[in-house]
Amino acid sequence: EAQVTQNPRYLITVTGKKLTVTCSQNMNHEYMSWYRQDPGLGLRQIYYSMNVEVTDKGDVPEGYKVSRKEKRNFPLILESPSPNQTSLYFCASRAGQGIGPNSPLHFGNGTRLTVT
Amino acid sequence: QKEVEQNSGPLSVPEGAIASLNCTYSDRGSQSFFWYRQYSGKSPELIMFIYSNGDKEDGRFTAQLNKASQYVSLLIRDSQPSDSATYLCAVNWGNKFYFGSGTKLNVKP
Numbered sequence: 396e397a398q399v400t401q402n403p404r405y406l407i408t409v410t411g412k413k414l415t416v417t418c419s420q421n422m423n424h425e426y427m428s429w430y431r432q433d434p435g436l437g438l439r440q441i442y443y444s445m446n447v448e449v450t451d452k453g454d455v456p457e458g459y460k461v462s463r464k465e466k467r468n469f470p471l472i473l474e475s476p477s478p479n480q481t482s483l484y485f486c487a488s489r490a491g492q493g494i495g496p497n498s499p500l501h502f503g504n505g506t507r508l509t510v511t
Numbered sequence: 512q513k514e515v516e517q518n519s520g521p522l523s524v525p526e527g528a529i530a531s532l533n534c535t536y537s538d539r540g541s542q543s544f545f546w547y548r549q550y551s552g553k554s555p556e557l558i559m560f561i562y563s564n565g566d567k568e569d570g571r572f573t574a575q576l577n578k579a580s581q582y583v584s585l586l587i588r589d590s591q592p593s594d595s596a597t598y599l600c601a602v603n604w605g606n607k608f609y610f611g612s613g614t615k616l617n618v619k620p
Contacts (some may be wrong), residue, residue: 428608435519437612438555438599445606455608487555497543497603502554 397422399502401486408476409511416471425489426489428453428500429461431482434489438485444469444505476510483507513538515602517611525619530587532614534600537581543603544576546585548596549613555599559585590618 399420408414420427428443430453440453444463458480460472469488473480484507487500514537524530532546543562547555561567561574561583574588583602587594597613 421583426606435612437515438610440602440607440609443606451606482578483552499545499557499560500555500601501557505552505554 399503407509418469420488425487428469430485513609515609515611517614520615523617530590531586534583536602541602544583545601547599
């Protein structure tokens with residue numbers, strides 16, 4: 396089954412304790428991206444990757460890191476989490492990387508992060 | 512800053528009626544437009560995408576795009592209670608996707 400898999404689904408942590416949220420896709424997609432969703436603000440892009448070893452900032456990258464060492468994996472790293480990073484996080488992927496009309500994003504099931 | 516605007520709702524329609532959801536976007540350079548449905552606490556699911564001006568129909572759903580007016584809409588015919596969800600409009604600019612904050616739809620039996 397074609398899918399984007401995120402882990403964990405729920406995570407409660409304390410301020411400053413480094414954490415990683417994993418994301419893996421089995422569709423051989425070039426493009427992968429991370430979003431956070433907060434009430435009233437919609438989905439906001441944190442980072443995206445056009446292909447292996449190619450990453451770029453989205454609109455809200457502060458406090459986050461990513462890496463793309465393999466095509467299928469795109470982990471999100473919070474080096475020193477703070478309470479304002481409490482949110483619902485989604486990983487997404489899509490085929491293709493060029494300009495022009497783009498194929499739709501496929502989303503993972505989400506990770507609900509609480510930082511106390 | 513690119514903006515995608517949606518009325519937050521809730522939009523309430525009776526079962527069997529047509530639900531009309533609207534979205535405006537700020538940049539004429541956008542190329543791809545998407546509608547996603549999101550149930551509470553779940554991930555967004557793709558409903559439709561549209562690239563060209565005009566209408567695109569898929570079953571009970573019709574997407575309408577007017578690039579001159581920077582406007583995209585979604586019509587849901589014969590609305591069902593199972594259509595009750597938040598509908599997200601998404602717009603693609605270059606390598607980035609921008610989402611509206613969503614319109615909550617309630618379909619009353």
